[in-house]
Amino acid sequence: MNAGMAEALIFTALLLGAFVLLGGLYGLFYSLGRLRRERRLIAIARVHYALQCVVTAAIMLDTPLTPWWKVFVVLSCAAYFEIPPRTWRYLERLHHPRERHA
């Protein structure tokens, strides 16, 4: 493998790590925002998700992964968007079932 491809290998790995880390930060700030009912924190969460989308785009355009894995990363990115709100709603339903009926 030439040096350029070797660099691409490390770059891709770092992007993949950043992809999950940003997803985690999005989930963390989203949960904190819902907990404290602060729009500022929800906005910070969305910024992290936007950054995750930028990383996804970089993975799509600038890495030697095969197309199947690129599609997979895009689908994962969509899943990351949905997990924190869905988990939060599920937890609220679990903890406060009566409020839902009211």
Add this chain to the structure above:
Amino acid sequence: MYRSQRLALRYFAAAIALFGVMVAAGLLSATYYVHPTLLFNVFNFNIAKILHIDTLVLWLLMGFLGAVYWFLPGELGREVKGIALAEVMFWILCAAIAVVAAVFIVVQYGGSNESSMWFINQGRKYVEAPRWAALGIVAVMLVFAYNVIATAIEARKMTGVLGVLIADAVPLLALYLDAFPEIKNMSVDLFWWWWLVHLWVEATWEVFIGCIMAWTLMELLGTSRRVVESWLYVEVALVLGTGILGLGHHYFWIGAPTYWLGIGGAFSALEPLPLLGMVVHGVYDAGTHHMQAANRPAFYWTLAEAFGNFLGAGVFGFMMTLPQINLYSHGTQWTVSHGHFAFWGAYGCGVLAVVYLALEKTRAAKGLDSAAWKWSFALLNVGMAGMAGALLAAGMVEAFVGRAIGGSTLNAFLLVQNNSWFVEGMWARLGFGVVFAAGYATLVFDLATIGRRHELEIMPESRAA
């Protein structure tokens, strides 16, 4: 206190002692990387590494068993059935571990024959214990399964957490039997061996710790049973759904069919998703209790479990799990980095949370807050994060210079050993290892003096009164 809970305390003490052996063997292993001739032909790297990894498995396993023996009587409202047998098995297990460790340290290795396999080293990575000791572990796990199932039958009671735990006991035991076959074909041998190593760690142990954390949340935060059981079912479904076929990422390069590249890569890439759910859950629970709980050490270790699991298994795992990356990263310090962080986050922190819960009930009814637990919490987590970071840097150099550019030749391997990034990474790992060891020493001090320290503090007031 139930006899079962006294047994649990013994298991916790043994687990913490083995944790110490693991730290010591880890520090020694790390030192070999910066002083390769240290103890050459007296106590070689491979033996220190065996001690490091085997004690890792054993301290966590003993912590799990202790946690179940701690919670089970409360769950079923009665003493554990067959507790006398469980007590005998505990001492047999401790004696067996001591004998095996002595054999590893003194005898070290034998010839390629049956007697070596039975009495010195089984020769299978991570389950090196000689066959007699491996049979002993099977016996301990059988007695443990009997204790849990027979107590539930006698109590005529079944809860959701207990049901999941009992269901988990079957694969937990069955998969360990994978440590025994003698298969001549290396690919086939590795295929089954990974069932033990991966499916214990990323399936049965995940379920085990899920049950333990469910009980922990009920006791620590007073979360209702309905909530923890509903969440446990979801977690178990998600973890098993991604973790079982995630096994395929170990089949990439062992001679297994190529379809494992797609299956293993896809399912292990999905593994961070349930971990993200755990982070959200952690924030929810912490927030609804305003970051306060009567038992702060247990609370913070529980939180560390959710975040450490996401970082170690999720972020560090995803970086290297796709086949194109894994081709170059597997077997380097990069993998070691992921392994350290993931084990610590997923299991180590959880076991420590339960130990603090148990000590609250037995020795420190008036609180556990102290500077010691905060220092140990900080030193252990900073030490682990530092080690994982240093190993990641060193591993990336190995993948980049030794594998991708060097073509995985012996020459390239030797070249990497002198690469300044690799050398500095190894020194940094050793430095953070010392920080981690300092955290361990502080933890032991805290655990040993909880309650007693409090008595000393209130003694002058008592005298004045």
